[in-house]
Amino acid sequence: MxxxxxxxxxxxxxxxxxxxxxxxxxxxxxxxxxxxxxxxASLLPIQPYTIxxxxxxxxxxxxxxxxxxxxxxxxxxxxxxxxxxxxxxxxFWKTHWEPNQETExxxxxxxxxxxxxxxxxxxxxxxxxxxxxxxxxxxxAVEGRDLNDLK
Numbered sequence: 207m208x209x210x211x212x213x214x215x216x217x218x219x220x221x222x223x224x225x226x227x228x229x230x231x232x233x234x235x236x237x238x239x240x241x242x243x244x245x246x247a248s249l250l251p252i253q254p255y256t257i258x259x260x261x262x263x264x265x266x267x268x269x270x271x272x273x274x275x276x277x278x279x280x281x282x283x284x285x286x287x288x289x290x291x292x293x294x295x296x297x298f299w300k301t302h303w304e305p306n307q308e309t310e311x312x313x314x315x316x317x318x319x320x321x322x323x324x325x326x327x328x329x330x331x332x333x334x335x336x337x338x339x340x341x342x343x344x345x346x347a348v349e350g351r352d353l354n355d356l357k
Contacts, residue, residue: 209248216250223253228320230338237333238325239341246316251293254320256328258285287328292320 214220228241235258245252294316303315310318325332346352 208244209250212248212250228317236331237336238321238328238330239333239336241317241321243313243317246313246320249294249312249316251291252320253291254289254324256287256289256324256330258287258328258330289323289327292323 208224208226211220211224215223226245228245229239230242238256298319299312299315302319303310303312306315321332321334324330
């Protein structure tokens, strides 16, 4: 479904681009988490964005609705960096994938390079060491739930 929507947009048959949060989750705003493969699996062009927030008070966005609500309050800044559309080409694959093709699939190369570009451009830290269970434990702690319930 993602690939078909991307293709329709590229062909001009779809007016609205597909917007996907490649991390599949929100973080504390300091880290760029590991990306899910879905947005990159088609190997079609993408336009990356990063969102950085800053607040005079501490807030934690546990989901997208809460993110919008908490980041539209006074004393907050919301910086959205829009990167150029990136279309993998022969040079990209030769430079980034071919040296790693024994250990990395093309989609993984695409993800790795996009994350590197976004980390370097945004000032976010590499959060690839964190897993989904780390995020769920963090949410449970914020909500005051027992972490042992998340085994």
